[in-house]
Amino acid sequence: MITYIMCFILFLVGFYGVITRRNLVKIAVSLSIMEISTFLFFALIGYVDGGAAPIVDPADPVKTYVDPLPQAMVLTAIVIGLATTSMMMAIIIRLYRKYGTFDIREIKNLKG
Amino acid sequence: MNPLLPLFVITPLVAAFLIMIIGRFVSGFNKVFTSLILLFLACISFYFLFTTGENIYVYKVGGWESVNNIPIGIYMVMDGFTAIVVCIINLIGFLSAFYSISYIKRYTAENYFYALFCLMIAGMNGVVISGDLFNIFVFLEISVISAYALVAFGVEKNELEASFKYQVLGCLASFLILFGIGLIYWKAKTLNIADIKTAFSNGYDKTYYLFVQILILSGFGLKAAIIPFHAWLPDAHSSAPSPISAMLSGVLIKAVGIYVIIRLFFNMFVVSESFSVLITTLGTLSMVIGVFLAIGQWDIKRLLAYHSISQMGYVVLSVGIGMILIARGTRPEVATLAIAGGLFHLINHAAFKGLLFLNACAIEYTIGTRNLKEMGGLAKYMPATSATSFVASMSISGIPPFNGFFSKLIIIVAAVMGRFYFLAALAVIVSIITLASFLKFQRYAFYDKPDFKRGKIKEVPFPMIFSMIVLSVICLILSLLVIPGVREAILTPAVNILTDPLKYATTIIGQ
Amino acid sequence: MKGMTIIVKKTTQLIAGMIFMYGIYVIIHGHLTPGGGFAGGVIVAGSLILVTLAYGGNFLNLIKEEAGTTIVESLATMMVIMIATAGFIFGTHVFFNNFLPKGIVGQLISAGVLPLYNIFIGTEVAASIFIIFLSLIIFKEESPQ
């Protein structure tokens, strides 16, 4: 049980970072931390004690395997995370070039 | 297993890629091709609307039959409720694409605009017809990422800042949803919505259930801009190019937000009373606060964006009342009436909110400003826009002949019959304030003194007028849905899917 | 963008080719060993990025057409959808059906459609990530400081 709780604490650390940080890069960093903890959570769910990695070698087929479904989901979610992070970074560099700062509050008062 | 179902996702995807490849050589290609594809999709969705009725079409992607009736592949499901939302997506999508033929000349890189538009439509269609939880998440990401890019399409300062805020909150919502899917998989060990319902209905732990529902509600509630999570909506909708804000406000928050909440909380989770009370309070809060925020606005698109929040509050309120009554098991006919009113208002809001945003865009296209103080007396110069805007304003504030009145009437009647008098009174007050704020919009924009120094104002080009007139005609036709004959064909199948808890699960597992 | 020192250039000459070949290996053996279309595609993109970072080059003449992404990436994704719809036509008339013969488990040509998916998804992922990186570099050079 302790591993799941630690993983959720990591999720909350990222969540805290998104809420309280004002620097754009720090928000992107805490979002990717939340992402990392979600992938760890999926991998923890699929683990089976004594299960082997899900590669079938025809020599000795009979073995208990780890659950492949959460791994398939994480495989897709990792590349989705890469897509959202690269979009986020494109916007951040664009905002930095326009406003000259990474701080949200300054961007808000300059925007007005 | 009819083969038409995958067309909803394949055709926009193939269209997007063809636009990216061919649009570079043939200049006018992307505009015409997108409109044709979306018209074709609108026809298919109308075909589905009139033929599904009570039955549920299940399409097993990849041909994987269920193994001792546990579904293993991904299922595409088309039932009454899905048919309605698919019609909204493709029809408003076609009209916005047709509308932006002349509007998009102001922006560079039209190819990107049309490719992203087709991808957004493909994402929304994918979310609506999929019956698999993780599949909903993947297609949700497609539509939301293309929405981020389209909001930041004219790369000005405030558009970038609005798109950044939208991205941060959207990404946060996606990780909450992913964590919720992880928790659901942990307990139910399957991803098919119907299968999860059977896994959940034979026993669950209360705090686990509460935690999963909080995660899923806050994730999708953030996509639907319900009140505690609405911070991104006004900026994103007011700084996006107008056909896109018509799509965002009219369709995206419904197809990706409200539809998924209703589908999951009726057909996947066991309806629990404490949670339906929470949903109803969120609905009333967003209804009331949305309208009070909207009164002080002078920028047309921000005013319309805040009104979207309050109108969505109506839908969530009436669906919440239906959920409470189902959870209590008392007065089932009032529950069906409340849900029917909610769905009816969902359809109406798509029509008149899309039209209002297109009108705001026509005004901005000719005068170049969105501030109500700097306008006046446009009725003489722009007869078509002012007429359609009058139709839309009257229907959003619920004036009898138009569709808004009938759906709000059904909601208020259902609230009164279900003995939620306070909610019914609130609904009436909010409707009156909406009427006041739209009269202000009409007066300042169209009927005030014409003080123009900027030379002759001419009417907007044909594609814009065509879309606006078609939408205003739809606003009038939709009010026919109140007549029992028409309502039986379209609304009641959708309501039966939601009210009867086990119908969705048993038919899908059975097929 | 100016390249890096001579040491980095020399090491890149040595290892960039190997990384590229390793990426191709991971793509093709996707259905036998761990990794697959996604991992292999990203490794191939990594080797291309390594070469551009080490040697730099005058990217400004790379006109970033406004018309659309490079054809390679769009064609690759089109091919994925074509395979899926091919299952639609040849297989039991079902979308995404694995219609080619399955062969013997563990051999290179064995998993029906899967190697084709791996190859096209791999090229598509490699092209996409390389475009993202290139557009960032070109933007940093073009836009004023």
Added chain:
Amino acid sequence: MELAISIITGLMIIGALYAIHAKDLLSSVIACGIVGYSLVICFLLLKAPDLAIVQIVVDTITLIIMVAVVLDSSREEKYSRLDTWGYVSAATGVLLIGILLWVFINSIQTLDVLGKSTLRMAGSYIEGAAQRTGSANLVTGVVFDFRGYDTMGEAVVLVTAVLGVLTILRLKGKK
């Protein structure tokens, strides 16, 4: 096994806290990269080699992009006194986190412990899957054959992201 993973997760939490509170932006980005790489170790411990390869490579690309953004900017994060609004948001944040953590701990008491997970939908992915999909690697079998529709959607997500980046980074938006 569970002890090893909880130690690594503890270190990841410390790394994440440093990444959020770091003074210099570049070190914050690198700390985030390290947390990503330690996730690779967790994947290997949890018998998921597929994920380890993809995560290590994708994390490198994310690190390259983040460093490319942060490199030529003012690396210092402007430290300003927390005004009242800062305190309020920090306090609500911590309160919300406490409630969420408490509810999470209570809610997972009745679920399967780490390693004892039963299989329902995935059961038919394992036995007989090698023959049906023909692929020795079960995860690739699931990704490309049982759930191939997801992977096509996923490839389209990447294409959308590329289009989005190209639209955002073009210099002139309006004519």
